[in-house]
Amino acid sequence: MKNEKILNFAIRFGFLILLLGLVLYFSLSASGFASPRSAAFILQSVAITGILALGVTCTLVVDGFDLSIGSVATTSLMLSAYAMVILEMSAFSAVMLCLLMGAVVGLINGLLIVKFKVPDLLATLGMMFLLIGLQRIPTQGNSIATGMKLPDGSVAEGAFSQAFLWLGRHRFDLVVERLVPVPVVIFLVTALAIYVFLELTRHGRLMYAIGSNERAAALVGANVNRYKIAAYMISGVTASIGGILLAARLGRGDIASGNNLLLDSVAAALIGFAVLGAARPNAFGTAVGALFVGILLQGLTMMNAPYYTQDFVKGAVLVIALVFTFYLSAKRGAGGKT
Amino acid sequence: MKACEIRGLEKSFGRNHVLRGIDLDLGAGEVTVLMGANGAGKSTLVKILCGFQGANAGTMKLEGQPYSPTDAADAISCGVVTVHQSIDDGVIPDLDVATNLMLNRLTEPGAGLMVRDRALRIAARKVADNMGLDLDVRARVSDLSVADRQMIAIARAMAYDPKILILDEPTSSLSASEADRLFALLDRLREQGVAILYISHRMSDIRRIADRIVCMRDGKISGVFDQAPLDYDGAVTAMLGHKMTEVDIEVVSGGPAILEVDQVLLDGSDTPVSFTARDGEVVAITGLLGSGKSQLADMIFGQKPVRAGQLRLDGQPYAPASAAQAVAAGVFMSSKDRSTNAVIPDFDIANNMTLPFLGSFSRLSLLSKTRQRGAATDMIKQIGVKCQSDQDGIGTLSGGNQQKVMIGRWLLEDSRVLLLDEPFQGVDIGARRDIGRHIRATAKGRATLVFAAELDEALEIADRIIVLHEGAIVGTHENSNIDLDALIAQVSGAKDARIQAN
Incomplete structure (x- = not known):
């Protein structure tokens, strides 16, 4: 009985305690870690991956998977640059165009999976390739920046507007002047929105039901196809938001950035399984998972760990989190809340 | 040894x-x-x-x-x-x-x-x-x-x-x-x-x-x-733990017609099937595997198309194309094989039970946990689910209690037609009696169809028993002083029994 209690406690709070321990350890051993600036830096470093991870969480909830998020984000990055620099559109239209692109990609993913019965991993893998290729065609594989030479010999006249750059670079005052960057605010708002949607609305509950037993959900009258498509559309839109923020931070359409986005965000969503012993995709866990990776990397960097160890550390965290989720929860046996 | x-x-x-x-x-x-x-x-x-x-x-x-x-x-x-x-x-x-x-x-x-x-x-x-x-x-x-x-x-x-x-x-x-x-x-x-x-x-x-x-x-x-x-x-x-008693059914002949099955053709048969289910009546449809029971249930719940003939609900033509449309029309079905067709293994009792009617438990799409739990707790009490609370995981319950939750799910709101497809699959006699009693007690205001292969299950719950054999109705019995031998003969498709029924 006692062992079981300890096990339950470990499953529920183990990961959060680990997180707290890490924060304490770094605060004591790395000077400057426990400061508002450092906290804001951590948040900023995880904001974009976090937003993407929240989208993936929605597809994981309906027992799907979206491999195309990374390439949707980079497509959105290139598209916004193309729209402003070459087509000379306003910041607002560029943002809207990117969001629309994300939604359409999500819709196509969803239709491929639901109507054409392509397995989710394969459909979104195909979409990933397609987008990686597509975003290179208009610029013949070059990055986009003001003053670049266009294929027809003219020079691109447009520029990133200030309003657009504001999205990536403005910092709000909080305690310290110019502390919280806009992407962090968008990340937190998205996290809250996805949390409310998944945990508190009937649509979220039905999506969890579909992920757990699709047939049973269909037989109580849930429109399974529509919910699945919705999940991929949410994923596409959040990924395009991530791409917009990346573009706004960089200030140019950099063809090579965003390579790590897919793996990092999927890792965050999977680490989220372990938070509070949920053993399933959940928005709170995903946000904490993203933060966990950010804190760990920031702490290690401040303690002079070389940059090339970062992926190794992320991988290790992911594996430990997965063991937490699947081994310990399986030991606890069937059932649980909700 | x-x-x-x-x-x-x-x-x-x-x-x-x-x-x-x-x-x-x-x-x-x-x-x-x-x-x-x-x-x-x-x-x-x-x-x-x-x-x-x-x-x-x-x-x-x-x-x-x-x-x-x-x-x-x-x-x-x-x-x-x-x-x-x-x-x-x-x-x-x-x-x-x-x-x-x-x-x-x-x-x-x-x-x-x-x-x-x-x-x-x-x-x-x-x-x-x-x-x-x-x-x-x-x-x-x-x-x-x-x-x-x-x-x-x-x-x-x-x-x-x-x-x-x-x-x-x-x-x-x-x-x-x-x-x-x-x-x-x-x-x-x-x-x-x-x-x-x-x-x-x-x-x-x-x-x-x-x-x-x-x-x-x-x-x-x-x-x-x-x-x-x-x-x-x-x-x-x-x-x-107590002596089995025979279940006494007070046969109800039923009020106005609710569901009319009119000249519907089932697979493997040229004889159309027609019958009427009335208000307050529990009709058992029995027959062997492959007799067309499941197909009929699926048709009424919008899972299979009606190829010939017509279904009518309260006198109006009724042709659902999906479960969602059937539920919207007030036709509910508790499916057979609960583990594949009904149970959401990740959910607790309250969420499993309220799943079809989440709309009624939410305002502006936001779920009210209190109302979900209240309704679930009431139903747990009414139908007698053995559990610690409505927040137990569904997987911690025994088969019979899971089945009670799955049936209770469809009793939360009033229906016009309630279809129970093999409701007693893997359910012990005690739970079976509980379910049967509750179904009969709440039967007023709807027509209830029970699809059951086992004769004693049908005998325990129904006012009327319809026997299907190879896609055709071969017998209909009021559930009082039934000639069991004739019933069994019809189920197994004996020739002379069919002639009698026709």
Whole structure:
């Protein structure tokens, strides 16, 4: 009985305690870690991956998977640059165009999976390739920046507007002047929105039901196809938001950035399984998972760990989190809340 | 000779004390039938025996040797083989029959690198012939019927030369002739000295096969019967803790017509089916596997198209294209095979129960947990679900209690037509009575259709019984002083019975 209690406690709070321990350890051993600036830096470093991870969480909830998020984000990055620099559109239209692109990609993913019965991993893998290729065609594989030479010999006249750059670079005052960057605010708002949607609305509950037993959900009258498509559309839109923020931070359409986005965000969503012993995709866990990776990397960097160890550390965290989720929860046996 | 000795076996899940000291012997060459209401702990006992779960206390011995399987494979190599209730655990649907039958050959040490398909098929055909299975061994298992899959699962279990064979409700999806084949096989195994533990709710099976009956109740052995002739009534009493009583049905003839099935053609029949279900009436539709029961239920719930004829709901033409449309029209269905069609394993009782009507428990799409839990708690009380609270995971409940939750789900809101497809599948008599009583008590204001293959289930719940055979109605009976012989003859499709009905 006692062992079981300890096990339950470990499953529920183990990961959060680990997180707290890490924060304490770094605060004591790395000077400057426990400061508002450092906290804001951590948040900023995880904001974009976090937003993407929240989208993936929605597809994981309906027992799907979206491999195309990374390439949707980079497509959105290139598209916004193309729209402003070459087509000379306003910041607002560029943002809207990117969001629309994300939604359409999500819709196509969803239709491929639901109507054409392509397995989710394969459909979104195909979409990933397609987008990686597509975003290179208009610029013949070059990055986009003001003053670049266009294929027809003219020079691109447009520029990133200030309003657009504001999205990536403005910092709000909080305690310290110019502390919280806009992407962090968008990340937190998205996290809250996805949390409310998944945990508190009937649509979220039905999506969890579909992920757990699709047939049973269909037989109580849930429109399974529509919910699945919705999940991929949410994923596409959040990924395009991530791409917009990346573009706004960089200030140019950099063809090579965003390579790590897919793996990092999927890792965050999977680490989220372990938070509070949920053993399933959940928005709170995903946000904490993203933060966990950010804190760990920031702490290690401040303690002079070389940059090339970062992926190794992320991988290790992911594996430990997965063991937490699947081994310990399986030991606890069937059932649980909700 | 004792093939297996179990002493003082205990197991608990959290606060749930499921097994409280089980002592059980299994004799070689003997069929021991294990009876017990759902929640008595049968399934848990089987899971411990076949290595899926460890016990908290107690010892097991196999032919005198201590036995504590570390996992399912270990149990099988010790000679304890189990055929589980959910058939798809026992077969690999994407492979052909031959591979399925000979799967253990492939895992044997020294089996060789290459699969020799010809040899495999010949060996498989031999196994199939021994079992009296008439199957194309090249067929994909996923293309076969449920009954055939079950037989394959059992046939493969035989290939392990078991000392102990555990069968968990093996006949629940078999037709009578298939069940006979199974029993013949069990007789043969009994002669070979295999100890058989047979778990079933079907009295007819038990009468046919049992050498010994062991009853479980609340995690304990409540009765052992091994004197011939076996005391079946005593066994039922030991299982339920009180004497079985006949259910008295006060037949209701029903108010205005609600659901009219008009000249509908079912597969494999040229005779259209027509009947009317009335307000307040419980109509049981019975028939063997393949009689068209499930097809009819699926048509009314919008899962299959109505090809000929018409359905009418309250006088209006009714042609649902999906479950959602049926539910919107007030036609609810509790599906058969709850684990595949109804249970959301990740959810607790409250969320499982309220799933179809989340809209009524939310405002602006935001769910009200309080109202969900309130409704669930009420229904748990009304229908008598045994649980700690509405927040228990659905997986912690026994089969009968899960089924109560699944049926309670559709009683939360008023319906015009309530369809219950095999509502008593894998449900013990106690829970079955609870469900039946509740369905009858709430029957006013809707038409209730119960699709049940077992006659006593139909007799226990219905005002009227309609018998289907090969897609046609062969008999209709008011449920009072029914001529049982005639009913059985109609179900089995005897010629003279059909002439009478026409």
